[in-house]
Each structure stands twice: as structure tokens, then as C-alpha cells.
Amino acid sequence: MSQQQASLQLDWDVIIIGAGAAGLMCAATAGYQGLSVLVIDHAPKAAAKIRISGGGKCNFTNLDVSAKNYICRNPHFVKSALSRYPSNAFIELVERHGLAYEQRELGKLFCSERASDLIQILRTECDWAQVEFSLKTSVDKLRYVDERYQLQTSGGKFNANKLVIATGALSFPKLKATGFGYEIAKQFGLKVLPTRPGLVPLNFKGKWLERIAELSGLSLDVAVSAGGMRFQEAMLFTHQGLSGPGILQASNYWTEGEPIEIHLMPQVSVLDELKRLRKQAGNLNKWLSSFWPKRFVQFWQQLHPAPEDIANASDEVLEAYARQICEWRLYPAETGGYGKAEVTLGGVDTDEVSSKTFEAKKQPGLYFIGEVLDVTGWLGGYNFQFAWASAVACGLAL
Template identity: 75%
Template sequence: MSLQQDWDVIILGAGAAGLMCSATAGYQGLSVLVIDHAPKAAAKIRISGGGKCNFTNLDVTPKNYICRNPHFVKSALSRYPSSAFIELVDRHGLEYEERELGKLFCAHRASDLIQILRTECDWAGAQFSLKNAVERVTYRDQRYQVLTSQGRFSAKQLVVATGARSFPKLKASGFGYELAEQFGLRVLPQRPGLVPLNFSGKWQQRCAELSGISLDVAISAGSMRFAEAMLFTHQGISGPAVLQASNYWQEGEAIAVELLPTVDVLAELKKLRQGAGSLAKWLHGFWPKRFVNFWLALYPLQSEPANCNDAQLEAYARLLTHWELYPSQTGGYEKAEVTLGGVDTDEVSSKTFEAKKQPGLYFIGEVLDVTGQLGGFNFQWAWASAVACGIALGENR
């Protein structure tokens, strides 16, 4: 089926934000074309959360986001809270499950959620042009001209929902940033976020030897602390606590690991001293044998607790509660779930997401300098920013 050339709205990107925005705008009575170079819509939704997509969180606040302007996210999140998206998927009968810390996942597969979004787009009358690469965007006579591999299309309003650099295997790129700069918007430096941390030299070898071991820890990076699981890998460390900390870690800095975050370590060591207990046996109550052996080989207590004075026990407790590690680098964009940085939010209206310097040009989702913590917050930002933008498109027709 050949597509018409002229539209009210063209949306670049058929990911989470693009799909949500196209349905919202279509329901405003606008003609909407969604263009994406991928053969299928919503590739990132399909693979996220181990194929089950952590699509939102029961407790979403502005504090769950990193943005140079911390107030920017407040308007969209308050107007479209997670309860609104839950209501949407409930109407479609999506089966989902609640996991730790308020995370909501599809009960079966992420494609169930994609089907809901595509159905909403169909009902709203949005049209799709997939496997279609954008070659050039220009603006003249108050319309955006989008030259693609499948022809030329034009619209009064253009929405950039292209995502960011994470997942290059899905052909993610910096195209949205280039478009922003083309129209004079400031773009902040980017780096991988929600990403494993890697080590070099002897520490990389040590992590490789521990590969596959998972521990419940608390990790601090900067002023932030996250109490979740840490997983050792062949290159370093991963797992929810590490991914969370990676958003706040800066190269050259240490992270501090609390290996027994729910235990009053010093008090327990003093009990061991009083009862002449074995440190190794005590640690076996918390950790796998392989990690206990590693730990005691690297950090032996000078003697059993019964023979240690207070200063020795305090020093050892400090080690267990503040184990400093120095990652060498992140796992890069190939392992990152999100991208930190992006289009400066000072350049965009927090209510409509329209560029302040360029009429009819909008930026939503991850292309902006807004990054959520792990737990469904990035998808909730996609839904909220898309709905706010979709409504504005109808008001600005």
C-alpha cells in the first residue's frame, strides 16, 4: 500500500515513546506517519527484561531520574503516572506480575505489550513505514520535509523519538542528537548507563574466577546507595545493584560494596569472639563456598575472632561493610540498557516537548537528557513524555 506524502505529524522512531505518541496524536484526529529503519516496531521492548519487559513501576517519582534540570520531568510524570499506563494495559487484558521494589513485568512475553501498543495505533489510525531509513530532514514553508529511502514525506509537526545509543546491535544511533544540533539545539555529552562495570588486570581475573556468583549487597557510588543483587562476570560485575550504581559512577572513582547489608557486622563479629566461633563457618551462612574461599584467601583475619581485639574486629567489619573496588570502565553501549545525556532539556518545553527555538519540532523519550533508574522508570518516561507530546500535537495543529 502506497502512503500519502503529506501528514499532520511524522514521528521518527517506532519504539516505546514513538508508538505511544502516535496513538495519542491519532486520537486527537491527526494524520500520523511513523517512520523507522527497523523491520519491526518496538525492538527494544521485545528484548528488555529478559523478554518480559519491565514496563513501569508502582512507585515513580522525579527522584528516580537523572537530568541536569531535575524539575523537568515533574510535569509529564504527574500528568501521566504509572497508574494511567497500568489502566491502559488492564483494559487490554495484559497479564503481568509484580516483582521486587514495585517492578511490573509482562507475565508471558513482551510481544503481548507490543501488540497492545500496535492495536492502539491501529485504532487511532496511525500509519507505519518500517524498513525505511531517514536520509535528510529539512524545514521550509512551515513544514518538515523528510527524505527517506522510500520517498519524501512532509508534515507540519515532526516528533523525534529515535532513542539513544544503547543497543547498537538494534542499529541504535545518535541520529536524534544530530537532528537536534541541525536545528540549533544544545546536546549534552552521552555515556552508557545501567551498564555492567568491568575491571582490568588482576581484578578482571579475580572476577572471572568468581563468574556466575550472585550476592545480595548494597553498592554506593557518589551519594547514591542501591541494595540489590551483584553478579560476578568474566569481565567484572553486573546485576541490578551494579547497573543502578553505574549511572552515578565516574571513571577513576571507587564504588563501595556492603557485602552483608542487612547484618550488624561488628556486633556479630564480637558475638563470634565471645562464643569462640569460626569466621569461615559464619561467612558460609551468607555466601557460596567459592566466594568464602576467595574472600578469606584475599582478606584473612589475623586470627579467629576469639583472639582479636576490638580494633582488629572493627577494621575487619569496615572491610566487609565498605569494600572498595575500582572499575576500569563500563561495558559500553553494547551492554548498556540506557544512555545518559542527550538533548538538553532547557531547549525543550517540559509541558509540550516542543523545541523552544524551532516550531513544530518535538523530542521525547530517551533522546532527551533524562535517564531513569532500573525498574521500569525509563519506560514510564517514554509513556509520559509521549502522551504529553501527543496531546500538544493536537492542540498545536
């Protein structure tokens, strides 16, 4: 990987802005087509987001990927790329390089050791494809003249026949994430849909913040519902509110002012269990403790005092108590913002881009791939899989 700007040529077949997952994958794919490829990024290192994702082990894909795992104004947009480059294609790639990986719940695949092992694979592929790099390089001016793209950068002037925007989006600003890709889209007349943080913790204020903060560190297996979607995964109490996979998934569908609904025992039929407990004149506290940590049992009993004499509780009382457990409704104040978000919802309108080549329909030779587009995957490796798939589709079309 050359980073010596002084040695870089002026003219390229393809310039890719963004050295993240999509940018690296597209660069290698294009390079293997015999094209001269330059990747530009303003960050000092390539693939910073891969390095920190998945707790440093990078959840790089999922065994079960389909269009239903994505949020996009056009629900059909992702189908073409995902079908042409499915998750098993990426798995074959990393296996060829000897990457040790592990399967976790719900089909998630992670690096066994560290995410940097995956970055090294992508770097190696780019080296083999003779891709050149100019890192720590900002793009100061971009023009389209005589059917070529002219870039004025902090590392010099570069020209290209094709320009690929793989800049990512607004999540992880500490990794130098920006909205630069959106600015380029607007410069060439493409529509950009409103953005907001996605896969993000939900924060609370006032009395509910005080209550939840006292439970900080506790995790429960729950089902969280928001915006008509339901996710059964873990929920974590934090000092600011709620996090964990279940909450992050639901955050993509939550809108400010609306509630989230939490089923605190999704693995059991709560009303049937309460009736069985009544019949046996059992101990409700002991029963609750078989599902929840002691601290949460105490919290819950203060919030919703249990029937004093469960053996003589009416059906109505048990139904009301079951409903409280199955439909715990909370009103978050806000999300944790882009600083805590794993992805960005919204972005370049997919109606502006070909689903087969990712070329802008109204601007020849300009392509958009990965997270800069209005495509957001669920938690679980889906966003990386779209990065790989859109990058390969674009790289083959260049």
C-alpha cells in the same frame, strides 16, 4: 499497520521518527486527537527494544515513580509529564487489553508471558488511532520550509506540520540504535549534552579481572555505592567484571578513575555480629558461609585473612575486619560500553524543550520525547514510564 510505502500519502499532520516505546505511544495519542500520523523507522520491526528488555518480559513500569528516580541536569523537568501520566494510567491501559503482568521486588511490573504481548497492545492502539507506518525507511534529508517539515526518505518524500523525534539513543547498537536524534537536534540549533553508557556492567583489567572472573556466575545481595548514591540490590560476578541490578544502578553515577564501594552484608550489623561471635567463641568460617556462597568465602579469606583466634580478637581487629566487609572498595577500569548498556546518559538538553509539551523552544513544531532527551531513569521500569509519560504529553499537545 500499513507498511506499504507506495500507498502512503505525501502530507501529514504529524510525522514521528522512531517506532519504539515513546514513538508508538505518541502516535496513538496523536491519532486519537484526529490527526493524520505517520511513523518512520529504519529498523525492520517496531519496538525491538521492548521485545528484548527485562529478559524478554519487559519491565514496563514501576508502582513507585517520582523525579528522584531520574538523572537529568534539570531535576524538575520530568515532574510535569510524570504527574499527568503516572504509572497507574499505563497500568489501566494494559489491563483494558487484558495483559497478564506480575509484580516483582521494589515495585517492578513485568509482562507475565512475553514482551511481545505489550507490543501487540501498542500496535492495536495505533491501528485504532489509524496510524500509518513506514518501516525499513531511512531519513536521508530533513528541511523546514514554509513552516512545514520536508523529509526525503528511502521510502519517498513526506511533509508534515509537526515532527516528533522519538529515535531513542545509543544503547543497543545491535538493534540499529543510532545518534540520529542528536543530529536533528543539532541541525536546528539545540544543545546536546555529552553522552555515555548507562545501566551498564563495570569491567576490570589485570589482576582484579583474573580474581573476579574466577567467581563468574556467583550472585550476592549487596549495597553498591558510587558518586554519592547507594543501591541495595543483587551483584553478579562475570567474566569481564561485575553486573547485576546493584551494579547497573551504580554505573549511572560512577565515573572512570573513581571507586565503587560495596557493602557485602547490608542486611546485618557486621561489627555487632562479629562481637557476638567473639563472645560465643564461634566459627567465623561458618558465620561467613551463612551469608555467602562457599566459593566467595574462600575468595574473601584469601583476600582478607580472618583473625586466627576470634575469641581473643581485639575491638580494633574486629573493627578492621568489619570495615573490609562493609566498605569493599574496587576500581573498575571501564563500562561494558553501549553494546551492554540498557540506556544512554546525556542527550538533548532539557532546557531546550518545554516540560509540558516537549516542543523545542526555538524551533516551532519540532518535539523530542523519550530517551533521546537528557533524562535517564533508574533500573526498574522508570525509563519506560518516562517514555509513556513524555509521549502522552507530547501527543496531546500536537
